[in-house]
Amino acid sequence: MIVRLQRQGALVVLVILLALGGLLFRTFLTTYTLGNLAVQASFLAMIALGMTLVIISGGIDLSVGSVYALSGVLAAYGSTRWGLAGALILPLLVSGVIGLIQGTLIARLRMAPFIVTLCGLLFARGLLQLITSEGSTTYLVPPGSAFRWLGDGTVLVVIAVIAYLVGGVVLQRTPFGMRLFAVGGNEDAASLMGLPVARTKISVYVVSGLLAGCAGVMSAAQLGSGVTVIGVGLELNAIAAVVIGGTMLTGGSGAVSGTLAGVALLFVIQELINQLGRFNSNMQNVVSGAVLVVVVVLQTLLSRARR
Amino acid sequence: MLKRTAIRDYGVYLALVVLVVINVVITPSFLTGDNLRTQLVQVVPVLVVALGMALVIGTEGIDLSVGSVMAIAAALLPLYLGYGVVASILVCLIAGAAAGLLNGSLVTFAGVQPIVATLALLVGGRGLALVIANGQLKQLYNPDLLALGTSSVIGIPLTVLVALVLVIIVALLVERTTFGRQLVAVGGNRRAAEFAGLPVKRTLLTVYMLSGVFAAIAGVLASARLTASDPSSLGLLIELSAITAVVVGGTPLTGGRVRVIGTVAGALLMQLISATLIKHDVPASVTQMLEAALIAAAVLVQRERRNGK
Amino acid sequence: MLRAVGVSKHFAGVQALREVDFELRPGQVHTLVGENGAGKSTLIKVLTGVYQPDAGRLELDGEPVSFSRPLDAQAAGISTVYQEVNLVPSMSVAQNLFLGHEPRNRLRLIDFPGMQAQARELLSELGISVDPRRQLRTLGLGVQQMIAVARAVRARAKVVIMDEPSSSLEPREVETLFAVIRRLHERDVAVLYVSHRLEELYQICDTVTVLRDGRVVHSGPLADIGRLELVATMLGRELSGDRTVFAGEHHSTDATVLRGKGLRRRTVLDGVDLTVHPGEIVGLGGLLGSGRTETMKALVGLQPLDSGEIEVAGQRVRAGSTPAAIRAGLVLVPEDRKAEGIIPNLSVRENIVLAALPRLSVAGIVSKRKQREIVDTFMRRLRIKAASPEQKVGELSGGNQQKVMLARWLAMSPKVLLLDEPTRGIDVGAKAEVQALVDELAGQGLGIVLVSSDLEELVEGADRVVVLREGASVAELTGDQVTVDGVMAVIADDH
Amino acid sequence: ENNGGGGSGATGGGQQTASNSSGPTCTLDAYGATKVDFSKAVIGFSQSEAEANPFRITETQSITDEAQKQGVQLLKRNANSNLSQQISDIQGLLAQGANLLVVAPLNSEGLEPALKAARDKKVPVVTIDRKLSSATPCKDYLTFIGSDFVAQGKRAATQLVKATNGTAKVAILLGATGNNVTTDRTSGFTDYLKANAAGVQVVAQQTGDFTREKGQSVTEQLLQAHPDITAIYAENDEMALGAVTAINGAGKKPGTDIKVFSVDGTRNVVQGIVNGQINGDVESNPRFGPLALSTLKDFLDGKAIPQTITIQDKEYDSANAAAQVGSAY
Numbered sequence A: 001m002i003v004r005l006q007r008q009g010a011l012v013v014l015v016i017l018l019a020l021g022g023l024l025f026r027t028f029l030t031t032y033t034l035g036n037l038a039v040q041a042s043f044l045a046m047i048a049l050g051m052t053l054v055i056i057s058g059g060i061d062l063s064v065g066s067v068y069a070l071s072g073v074l075a076a077y078g079s080t081r082w083g084l085a086g087a088l089i090l091p092l093l094v095s096g097v098i099g100l101i102q103g104t105l106i107a108r109l110r111m112a113p114f115i116v117t118l119c120g121l122l123f124a125r126g127l128l129q130l131i132t133s134e135g136s137t138t139y140l141v142p143p144g145s146a147f148r149w150l151g152d153g154t155v156l157v158v159i160a161v162i163a164y165l166v167g168g169v170v171l172q173r174t175p176f177g178m179r180l181f182a183v184g185g186n187e188d189a190a191s192l193m194g195l196p197v198a199r200t201k202i203s204v205y206v207v208s209g210l211l212a213g214c215a216g217v218m219s220a221a222q223l224g225s226g227v228t229v230i231g232v233g234l235e236l237n238a239i240a241a242v243v244i245g246g247t248m249l250t251g252g253s254g255a256v257s258g259t260l261a262g263v264a265l266l267f268v269i270q271e272l273i274n275q276l277g278r279f280n281s282n283m284q285n286v287v288s289g290a291v292l293v294v295v296v297v298l299q300t301l302l303s304r305a306r307r
Numbered sequence B: 001m002l003k004r005t006a007i008r009d010y011g012v013y014l015a016l017v018v019l020v021v022i023n024v025v026i027t028p029s030f031l032t033g034d035n036l037r038t039q040l041v042q043v044v045p046v047l048v049v050a051l052g053m054a055l056v057i058g059t060e061g062i063d064l065s066v067g068s069v070m071a072i073a074a075a076l077l078p079l080y081l082g083y084g085v086v087a088s089i090l091v092c093l094i095a096g097a098a099a100g101l102l103n104g105s106l107v108t109f110a111g112v113q114p115i116v117a118t119l120a121l122l123v124g125g126r127g128l129a130l131v132i133a134n135g136q137l138k139q140l141y142n143p144d145l146l147a148l149g150t151s152s153v154i155g156i157p158l159t160v161l162v163a164l165v166l167v168i169i170v171a172l173l174v175e176r177t178t179f180g181r182q183l184v185a186v187g188g189n190r191r192a193a194e195f196a197g198l199p200v201k202r203t204l205l206t207v208y209m210l211s212g213v214f215a216a217i218a219g220v221l222a223s224a225r226l227t228a229s230d231p232s233s234l235g236l237l238i239e240l241s242a243i244t245a246v247v248v249g250g251t252p253l254t255g256g257r258v259r260v261i262g263t264v265a266g267a268l269l270m271q272l273i274s275a276t277l278i279k280h281d282v283p284a285s286v287t288q289m290l291e292a293a294l295i296a297a298a299v300l301v302q303r304e305r306r307n308g309k
Numbered sequence C: 001m002l003r004a005v006g007v008s009k010h011f012a013g014v015q016a017l018r019e020v021d022f023e024l025r026p027g028q029v030h031t032l033v034g035e036n037g038a039g040k041s042t043l044i045k046v047l048t049g050v051y052q053p054d055a056g057r058l059e060l061d062g063e064p065v066s067f068s069r070p071l072d073a074q075a076a077g078i079s080t081v082y083q084e085v086n087l088v089p090s091m092s093v094a095q096n097l098f099l100g101h102e103p104r105n106r107l108r109l110i111d112f113p114g115m116q117a118q119a120r121e122l123l124s125e126l127g128i129s130v131d132p133r134r135q136l137r138t139l140g141l142g143v144q145q146m147i148a149v150a151r152a153v154r155a156r157a158k159v160v161i162m163d164e165p166s167s168s169l170e171p172r173e174v175e176t177l178f179a180v181i182r183r184l185h186e187r188d189v190a191v192l193y194v195s196h197r198l199e200e201l202y203q204i205c206d207t208v209t210v211l212r213d214g215r216v217v218h219s220g221p222l223a224d225i226g227r228l229e230l231v232a233t234m235l236g237r238e239l240s241g242d243r244t245v246f247a248g249e250h251h252s253t254d255a256t257v258l259r260g261k262g263l264r265r266r267t268v269l270d271g272v273d274l275t276v277h278p279g280e281i282v283g284l285g286g287l288l289g290s291g292r293t294e295t296m297k298a299l300v301g302l303q304p305l306d307s308g309e310i311e312v313a314g315q316r317v318r319a320g321s322t323p324a325a326i327r328a329g330l331v332l333v334p335e336d337r338k339a340e341g342i343i344p345n346l347s348v349r350e351n352i353v354l355a356a357l358p359r360l361s362v363a364g365i366v367s368k369r370k371q372r373e374i375v376d377t378f379m380r381r382l383r384i385k386a387a388s389p390e391q392k393v394g395e396l397s398g399g400n401q402q403k404v405m406l407a408r409w410l411a412m413s414p415k416v417l418l419l420d421e422p423t424r425g426i427d428v429g430a431k432a433e434v435q436a437l438v439d440e441l442a443g444q445g446l447g448i449v450l451v452s453s454d455l456e457e458l459v460e461g462a463d464r465v466v467v468l469r470e471g472a473s474v475a476e477l478t479g480d481q482v483t484v485d486g487v488m489a490v491i492a493d494d495h
Numbered sequence D: 001e002n003n004g005g006g007g008s009g010a011t012g013g014g015q016q017t018a019s020n021s022s023g024p025t026c027t028l029d030a031y032g033a034t035k036v037d038f039s040k041a042v043i044g045f046s047q048s049e050a051e052a053n054p055f056r057i058t059e060t061q062s063i064t065d066e067a068q069k070q071g072v073q074l075l076k077r078n079a080n081s082n083l084s085q086q087i088s089d090i091q092g093l094l095a096q097g098a099n100l101l102v103v104a105p106l107n108s109e110g111l112e113p114a115l116k117a118a119r120d121k122k123v124p125v126v127t128i129d130r131k132l133s134s135a136t137p138c139k140d141y142l143t144f145i146g147s148d149f150v151a152q153g154k155r156a157a158t159q160l161v162k163a164t165n166g167t168a169k170v171a172i173l174l175g176a177t178g179n180n181v182t183t184d185r186t187s188g189f190t191d192y193l194k195a196n197a198a199g200v201q202v203v204a205q206q207t208g209d210f211t212r213e214k215g216q217s218v219t220e221q222l223l224q225a226h227p228d229i230t231a232i233y234a235e236n237d238e239m240a241l242g243a244v245t246a247i248n249g250a251g252k253k254p255g256t257d258i259k260v261f262s263v264d265g266t267r268n269v270v271q272g273i274v275n276g277q278i279n280g281d282v283e284s285n286p287r288f289g290p291l292a293l294s295t296l297k298d299f300l301d302g303k304a305i306p307q308t309i310t311i312q313d314k315e316y317d318s319a320n321a322a323a324q325v326g327s328a329y
């Protein structure tokens, strides 16, 4: 039992904060507030899911924030040209291809994931600016488009939940999941054991790209347009959520449930700071940083005690 | 075989030379003293930050907080100018060391992974800088400080000289001192370093503190050049430029090796790429995509090749 | 069945294989022998698709094949235990056994209960009593090695290749391993077996191929070649003496150079007492996991102690601090060279001077001259074979890596040397050299503690053997009692 | 000591005045908002960016001060340049009981979900400083109070043409890419030149990210690549100040050899005009508090509110700078 709880350090902290928030603020533990948070968290949740898989495989994906924004723009563009199908296929195709290229560079040419995906970050952002004529063109999802239905809050949350269920099963119960753990745990050994290491690594970057793309599509549906300014620095939030969720950046271990708790934790902390209303924007960042330190240290100490 | 290794080891210098040659051909007034000086002056902050970053990366770590530490230094700088330039710069450096101490403690004692440990200060540090400065950009009027930012000695800008001295110090530190060799050993195989009785924790702490101090120095130099303390935007995203410079310069992210001169070349390369694109008025979108491609190409050339593959 | 024709392989600066012709037939138990760095592992890696040969070709059942990665070789029915234990430490035993071939249920998801059951069966067949759900990293090297073997024989392969599978095994496990090999032999599986322990080869193998400097210098039935002759073929010269060069008795004094008293640490150490006199080699005996490694780590401060005292030459040493232990003159050459010993990216020179750096420097600046002196001295004295002092240690053969480790600690002029499996994975030649060296060091008055899972080596080398059981010292054998049978008797005797 | 401009001018400085009151209007009934007593109302203010530059500092301060003056309760949140955060901010303000909203949108698109949340609660939304381009006033939000960024660019161009007698080689320091302030200030500027000043040639357009540091380093590069540049148009004041430093560094005289024009109207730049280093600055007035709150009050009182309230921005040049520098923010 205690071991279980330790593994779910983020969940424990989350529950404590929720209870605290409920005690302090009348407007906190309401379906309205929590529902809105869930909707807003669904995008980061999708991205962090992909990040979890990448990190378990021993890599990192810094391109997700840019890919997210790019897909949003492409989805809006697609919806203006080809309706629902265009809004779905175009961005997913592009984000999948970006993932494929990154994965190939990392797995086949053995380049460092950090650098490859940093290039991906720049590239996707540049591409986004190119297709929006340096950010001056905004593509609007046509008002009557079926695509808008996807942007409904409930639908967004349901998509994220399904993604996590699928992700959890894939990671824990399929050979692909085992391969991720093996590659992240000891890449050389995995290769000597005859696992298709390169293919596994490529797949995981494709999946990460697709999930970021999916988040972008979801955001375009919700926002009703392809917003160019979103997703900056999102990769760091995703990494933070993954780590808070107990996944080691060294690869080879981790779970998607922890990541979900980590994402929720980030949003709850932000909302609590906001409801406190005591800080100006600068102080807010100081507090966020401090809270991040506390949470991560707690998480690390908990998981170390487990050993 | 030999040629391949040479390309790998000297790839960044080769790329630098190629870029210079291209520029000499296509960019008007490229080979003028003014232009070369400009490039050197502009590269200073990234270079100084990258020196500290190279040390951190050598231990298999990373420091995302450097930009925010620059901002903290910039915010502190005007507060103590009343006590003289030296005193106020000293305060900035102490703040940088303190920031590094925080990062290093999280990494060594709490065992937090470097990327997340320093992420906290990336987020909180800039907030802190803005709190210190009350959100304001402040014009700097201290003549000594402005001299640091704008004057030259025998035609070489002072900030460039400072950077040069730092490069030499770091190069000696890495190559010639116990500390430098221990640092590389810790990055190469931390457990073996522990078994060999090296002061692993002290080494890591020192490395992060150095990175903080270097970031603070960069903050001071950049502010002096800007003639203003601008905590809101100083050093934004510089961590990425610095990491890129280090890696392009041939220091692997997996630690165990630090290439100081390579880092200098890497920083210069990145500076030249961006200068070239600005001078030829390439739009931001294309600039970003080209930069991505060029970084990838530079790293691809000098990646560690697997034997037998 | 599996054939290599004219295979060559070149690494930066080294020709690892030169036109090697090699053939493995069904039902054969074929051994590949040679000095460290002769190219055995390289040949195996070429045979199994880890490396691509620069020249030459492979044939399987008479058909030309080419494996571009280990997966291809496995698909063709070749399963391999590579030299360094190559499993995933963060995963469970069962997962390691079944990675890539997980049993699935009707939903095409992994059938974990089924996997565990199969794993348990497989392990008990091999006489390994370990919970398949345990994380691999929590197990000792020996157990890990057996699990690697289990993984290799699990698949119904036509060819099983084992690169030094017995290097960290106890005699008991080695017996189990041989039983497995015999069963494979009966099934007409071709087995390729590499080991530096010659006596093993004569027990189990029928054919031998000798590699020297990447060339095949002999191939034929093992029975046709005597042990001495085999060694001579391997080394290209005669080896003085038979198998081991420990001189036996040393002249120790009454003074105590190391005393460990009542060393305790939750769950691993339960009261170890140990005394070492100058010029004496004390052996630590015990089964796998009996706490020998833990004891040594505790002595040099790599493990905190709950209680206990450590004294070096009469001075108390602070427990739990490696620098303090090293300052006192107590040093450890660890068992897991790759993970705990060498720093692969650094040069031979840097690896040797690593621990001695502070005393080679003035005000933090390292003296190049002093470094060179030390490095030259030890490279010569230990006969370390490297292209130059600047070669990366990671590229050296195991034996030479081990010598570099010894050099690192001898450069500190220690009082007590703790050696955990110092000859693991080292060829006969190098082994003899290391043993002679240890002897010589003892002769110079060093106190030495020796752990070896090669019982004969332990008995030959040690003047005295302290036997550990479940983390406690339970017996001490001296003088005539120090024999293989004597030690075995104490180890096995559990009341 | 220095004064980097900012907070001090929030209340003391020039008040905003609306310039146009013609055009369609909006009433309580037409909008369908809940009528509340203004003095008992809770105003929610969603700020888009951190209070880390004079504009944002002054804007937030102005609203805070005015709410205090009027004695109404104010809840503030800051999205820190994160659109998704702004959406949750607005929803959070609604959850905390805000019944009037003042929103400084981070982007001209993408607030739809937040506006919908306000609509669902029948809470009127006044947007300030940045116009929502595809949302409909009096339906998705009540009204927009702010400057016309295109017009700002145009006015800067007018200043430039006048000061250079219609012949110049100009470099543009663009704002942050993808930001519609950048887009508008660029198109206003270049469209005017195209139509009215054939003698003014744009030789380079590079982004300075709205920061002084980038403004300075980009200008340094451009001055070397195009030694013939005679004018610089910076899309905000910070970049203009960076450009001045760069011009000085290149051994030329800012304001004379190379003329500098900018948009924002911060005190540092107005002072720069007084000193002769900068030639023109178009104001973008951040003191939204009085106008925003009085608009909401009027609206609750049942008055018809214009659907767009464009504020009258000042323009500084050598003629008026010395006199006006005290009221700049």
Ligand SMILES: Nc1ncnc2c1ncn2[C@@H]1O[C@H](COP(=O)(O)OP(=O)(O)OP(=O)(O)O)[C@@H](O)[C@H]1O
Pocket (backbone or CB within 6 Å): B307, C011, C012, C014, C015, C016, C034, C035, C036, C037, C038, C039, C040, C041, C042, C043, C083, C395, C396, C397, C398, C399, C425, C427
């Ligand atoms: N990846 C590599 N890079 C460079 N050199 C290598 C590499 N692998 C092996 N070598 C070199 O090739 C030669 C043959 O090595 P190999 O590992 O095949 O020897 P071995 O016979 O297996 O020795 P041991 O008994 O120590 O295991 C050695 O000189 C070694 O240093």
Ligand SMILES: Nc1ncnc2c1ncn2[C@@H]1O[C@H](COP(=O)(O)OP(=O)(O)OP(=O)(O)O)[C@@H](O)[C@H]1O
Pocket (backbone or CB within 6 Å): C129, C130, C138, C139, C140, C141, C142, C143, C268, C286, C287, C288, C289, C290, C291, C292, C293, C294, C295, C335, C453
């Ligand atoms: N057969 C085994 N079954 C389960 N755990 C084992 C076994 N052998 C070793 N271990 C684990 O490995 C850990 C390390 O033991 P340690 O290395 O001190 O023993 P050792 O006597 O040195 O054995 P080795 O020969 O493997 O080095 C022990 O704490 C024990 O938990």
Ligand SMILES: [Mg+2]
Pocket (backbone or CB within 6 Å): C040, C041, C042, C083, C163
């Ligand atoms: Mg070998």
Ligand SMILES: [Mg+2]
Pocket (backbone or CB within 6 Å): C292, C293, C294, C335, C420
């Ligand atoms: Mg052991």
